[in-house]
Amino acid sequence: MSAQSEHAGSRPLSLDALVSLLEKIFLRHGTSAEVARVLAENCAGAERDGAHSHGVFRIPGYVSTLKSGWVNGRAVPVVEDVASGFVRVDAANGFAQPALAAARPLLVEKARSAGIAVLAIRNSHHFAALWPDVEPFAYEGLVALSVVNSMTCVVPHGADRPLFGTNPIAFAAPRAAGEPIVFDLATSAIAHGDVQIAARKGELLPPGMGVDSLGQPTRDPKAILEGGALLPFGGHKGSALSMMVELLAAALTGGHFSFEFDWSNHPGAKTPWTGQLLIVIDPSKAAGQDFAERSQELVRQMHGVGLRRLPGDRRHRERAKSAEQGITLDEQTLAQLQALA
Template sequence: MQEFIRIPFDTLVARLSAILEANGCAPWVAQVIGLNCASAQRDGAHSHGVFRMKGYVSTLNAGGWVDGRAEPLLEDVAPGFLRVDGMNGFTVCALARAREAALAKVKANGCAVLAIRNSHHLGALSLDVEPFADEGLIALSFINSMASVVPHGGRKAALGTNPIAFATPRRDARPLVFDMATSVMAHGDVQLAAREGRTLDKGVGVDRDGNPTDDPRAIVDGGALMAFGGHKGAALALMVEVMCGALVGGKFSREVDLKQHPGAHTPHTGQSFILIDPQAGRGTLPPFVDRVEDLMGYLIDAGQTRLPGDRRHEARDDSMKNGVPVSAELMAMLEEMERG
């Protein structure tokens, strides 16, 4: 049993932001990332929560791999298409700066693409899409990462863990949100398993020689993950590369080369969003959110007891009421970072 310490959410945001600022981030950048990282911890997405702070700090000190003071550049390229050059900063910061313009586009056009390149993502993708659903929009997002997944029929890594996230508004409930790595496991979860000395299921990955392994350390140390669901998951991972590397004009997972930057952990890639206004021109059709509730009813009737995102919403409620749980080990890490 791990020991957890409970911290008020705002306190956690402030502490994380201060550490990020002390490590070279501009104040607004530190605030955006601190909020993002604390929110993942709040939602129980531990592989993208406080655990990631070591990666952020190490990356910020990796000889210019990422620019913690970057000012993203927005390019309004078409009525339904917004491009953003992250200027080698963090992707969540580019998203924060692009959010209002993207919302205006989707509301005027019925749909919009937001294509972010030249940026670094280390957060939970669910947090990127959920706020759009809070605005009544459907949001789909894709991120590529670093070569760590074997393509279909291949023998070594060429694809990232390449998550896909989806969010839709509901009527009387918080948005339905899912966020899935297209690998069998998220790389963050493999890293956690390696730290905790756990073994994995068969079929999760291969070692550096391409042999199947259940040892997370062998996967992290030069091995690679498999896509989920065989050739289907591999095709989705490939789609994410097209939607990020090619569409946004950024790097493919295979092109991320950290070798000259010891300590760097962030993929320098891209992220794309597809935003849709489901109320566009509905006329006499029933309201979108009413129909989503009908669907939820069918799922529950068929015996589904937990909907995607339920676990996150429950963890969030508990965190906001009782404080965000942070393990004693991670708290010690934070305190060490605060000492500098």
């Protein structure tokens, strides 16, 4: 297999091996077994799918956050059955993914019964990609939409200073003859993780992504990270969507807005302490032809007008490649992870 590896000195790992390694790291830094399992699967899955900005790149941030005492790695989420279509979870200052895992069976049951259901997670830390939260619903034949707010780093369109988080929107829908249709888009012009990766590599960003500490446009990722800020994507429209994410993920969950938490007493803390909203719809309640057949028809037509790549296609290709060849990490990264385990 090493002959097929992309980088000199890299070693391929199986998904299970990477999950086990990451689980050890989480456990060693004070999480419960359940939290370690959920976060390790999430993070290894992103790495497997080539979503490097949310893969093992995030592990040092998880570790420093756990060390800082900012997040409770042993939190037990409290699920509240509020109404026939409404589930709440108090993540109890823990991570959002275990809170979703705890509430998920009730959420799915309600969506199938009521036709639609909402999950409002509050008091939660989300430090991962958002698409892993919605994609599994599509594999179960459901349509899912999720939003999560983060931490002040985006200047609202028309404002002078940052207020919003990168505030992603993720969506997943089943289709008949292929992988689900899934996208996950930051409402910032660029994802924060991609700015961090560019800074680490010493690369310049495209124009229009952010401003420096004086509010001036810059292409230097370090200037954005050190006192600067990002811009929303698509001008006033992306800014309106980012505002909507603040309202849905924070105001509608009982969580913090992106500007409301203060981690200054927790050096090393990296995880935004906010909220997350998921809406799940059962398309079998819809009129007309089967939803998955209809979404398949849309994809067929999209290819018909010359679209070569759908959102999510790259991830599925990388996933297949990883299943065949293993997950490739460079020696330095692997050594770093092993030292943390």
